[in-house]
Amino acid sequence: MTPVSTQRASTRVTLTSSGAEVQVLGPVREGYERVLTPEALAFVGRLDQAFAERRCELLEARAARRAEVASGADLGFRSDTRWIRTDPSWKVAPPAPGLEDRRVEITGPTDRKMAINALNSGAKVWLADQEDATSPTWDNVVGGQLTLLDASLGTLEWTSPDGRHYRVTGDADGATPTVVVRPRGWHLPEKHLRVDGRPMSGSIVDFGLYLFHCARLQLDAGRGPYFYLPKLESHLEARLWNDVFVRAQQMLGLPRGTIRATVLVETLPAAFEMEEILYELREHAAGLNAGRWDYIFSAIKTYGTRGHDYLLPDRADVTMTAPFMRAYTELLVATCHRRGAHAVGGMAAAIPDRGDPERTAAAVAKVRADKEREARDGFDGSWVAHPGLVGTCREVFDAVLGSRPNQVHRHRPEVAVTAADLLDLGATPGEVSAEGLRTNVSVALHYLEAWLGGRGAVALHGLMEDAATAEISRSQVWQWLREEVRLTDGRAVSRDLVEQVLAEELAAAREPVAGDDARTARFVDAAELLREALLAERLPSFLTTTAYARHLVTLAEPPSSVGRDEAVDVRDLSGCAAARVDPAA
Ligand SMILES: CC(=O)SCCNC(=O)CCNC(=O)[C@H](O)C(C)(C)COP(=O)(O)OP(=O)(O)OC[C@H]1O[C@@H](n2cnc3c(N)ncnc32)[C@H](O)[C@@H]1OP(=O)(O)O
Ligand SMILES: O=CC(=O)O
Numbered sequence: 001m002t003p004v005s006t007q008r009a010s011t012r013v014t015l016t017s018s019g020a021e022v023q024v025l026g027p028v029r030e031g032y033e034r035v036l037t038p039e040a041l042a043f044v045g046r047l048d049q050a051f052a053e054r055r056c057e058l059l060e061a062r063a064a065r066r067a068e069v070a071s072g073a074d075l076g077f078r079s080d081t082r083w084i085r086t087d088p089s090w091k092v093a094p095p096a097p098g099l100e101d102r103r104v105e106i107t108g109p110t111d112r113k114m115a116i117n118a119l120n121s122g123a124k125v126w127l128a129d130q131e132d133a134t135s136p137t138w139d140n141v142v143g144g145q146l147t148l149l150d151a152s153l154g155t156l157e158w159t160s161p162d163g164r165h166y167r168v169t170g171d172a173d174g175a176t177p178t179v180v181v182r183p184r185g186w187h188l189p190e191k192h193l194r195v196d197g198r199p200m201s202g203s204i205v206d207f208g209l210y211l212f213h214c215a216r217l218q219l220d221a222g223r224g225p226y227f228y229l230p231k232l233e234s235h236l237e238a239r240l241w242n243d244v245f246v247r248a249q250q251m252l253g254l255p256r257g258t259i260r261a262t263v264l265v266e267t268l269p270a271a272f273e274m275e276e277i278l279y280e281l282r283e284h285a286a287g288l289n290a291g292r293w294d295y296i297f298s299a300i301k302t303y304g305t306r307g308h309d310y311l312l313p314d315r316a317d318v319t320m321t322a323p324f325m326r327a328y329t330e331l332l333v334a335t336c337h338r339r340g341a342h343a344v345g346g347m348a349a350a351i352p353d354r355g356d357p358e359r360t361a362a363a364v365a366k367v368r369a370d371k372e373r374e375a376r377d378g379f380d381g382s383w384v385a386h387p388g389l390v391g392t393c394r395e396v397f398d399a400v401l402g403s404r405p406n407q408v409h410r411h412r413p414e415v416a417v418t419a420a421d422l423l424d425l426g427a428t429p430g431e432v433s434a435e436g437l438r439t440n441v442s443v444a445l446h447y448l449e450a451w452l453g454g455r456g457a458v459a460l461h462g463l464m465e466d467a468a469t470a471e472i473s474r475s476q477v478w479q480w481l482r483e484e485v486r487l488t489d490g491r492a493v494s495r496d497l498v499e500q501v502l503a504e505e506l507a508a509a510r511e512p513v514a515g516d517d518a519r520t521a522r523f524v525d526a527a528e529l530l531r532e533a534l535l536a537e538r539l540p541s542f543l544t545t546t547a548y549a550r551h552l553v554t555l556a557e558p559p560s561s562v563g564r565d566e567a568v569d570v571r572d573l574s575g576c577a578a579a580r581v582d583p584a585a
């Protein structure tokens, strides 16, 4: 790697190297220098430089496709890539060490306590989440990398404020899960790190820092640098990731194919390109995951302006047995197994409550039923949100897999899913109720408040809520308002009704935190963000891009040549400011 020269201000590091000038605008707290080394920053800076333009083009392509569907064109399987789907000869790479058996995967954010609990949970895989379950504050981004570094070094420990000491001991046999890191999606920028005077991609930062520091440590431990790739909308986005992998491996002297990636099929457009996505990534592909929550959100985002035929009922009624959801998971399993890839199931949101055994039993029963359906359908393993659910998921998959590590051999030639099946949103049974409307507003409000406070996953009403579930809640309200849907109580959803429910929910949320100025202020900010998103003429692409730009960017000091507003343009949501229309808006 080219040597870099470093100038270090108290809280700002400027690097100059062959072509990459990286600035750290976030505070550099004690310990951060272990992750933000000149070499690591130069590495992510160069990667970002190499792929920034393509990232922005692909984000624009997302916006263009959404506009086409809004004006009446339908999604469909591509004709130009038909040969990929019909050529039976290609397969993805065989499973890498530590990824052969994925019967139970625990997901969770990368703070130290949760990480240790996940590593001790008995799961086969820990999805170390810098995405749906993480609020990307600067401290969470860098702190998460420190957690991953210490976990890879085997030195991860933590003491809670009440004196409880946490360390990694693994399961009863001392085994720890394989670590699979989920970086942020392509739409999110990292505004605390700049290269050539513009914000870097959050995906490249999360991926690049982990790869740089931990790839060799993971390989030495008999595993490897593994990733989950979120929110892809096309095979061209998979190609971009593959090219990033090839370049990154070259730069670090890692053999091609060392990295492995499991792609979340969690957007409606991506469901039409599952096979192409595996093909693009085939030397790095480990499998596909059915990311059900973002998938529902994407269905609303993509078809939400197409009228009653595409209207979804209350969130609680949009289950995995809805025809369009069933079509999606059936296609995913069949596609994966045809190509030798793992099919990994999704998240049942019910979670245990240690203060309420009855609620816990009901949650466990729900999760069991969900995992049983997945195991029967051919999935090779699935996700849980809580250590208390690891045993349930394992039991269910043990019963189907026995001593085999997976059921990739189980082909599903009988599965014949059409474009119409994937788009059959209107056949989802259920109704739109006043309670559903209120729950959506309440969940989105409470989730946003937590997110602004640095927590990316929370338990609300006995369910795990994260960025994906909150996006469903707010986009449903937007769609129901647009369609002026009649609720089961006879009222039509109107601006006035939405404003009224939001005001009532805000008042109810503020009451128990009266006297806590920080939380009160966050609820007010959350309500303002939510109000804009619910009443916007055009459904905003993501809640998190606006919330991030306005509230999560904490500069140690602006770069000397520019002021704060210029350094962090709150209108620039994606870091693609040059684009005519911000594709993340
Ligand atoms: C749509 C998607 O993308 S799904 C994937 C992304 N979402 C996630 O990963 C959410 C993961 N789950 C969570 O974050 C948590 O379970 C929450 C926030 C929902 C609930 O957490 P809590 O309120 O702390 O639950 P609870 O009090 O029951 O936790 C009991 C213990 O289990 C730990 N725990 C709970 N969930 C997890 C987890 N996923 N990973 C590791 N530890 C966990 C808690 O830290 C706590 O530890 P402690 O006893 O040492 O204090
Ligand atoms: O990331 C998973 C999802 O369901 O969304």
Ligand SMILES: [Mg+2]
Binding pocket: 132, 230, 264, 266, 291, 293, 294, 468
């Ligand atoms: Mg998701």
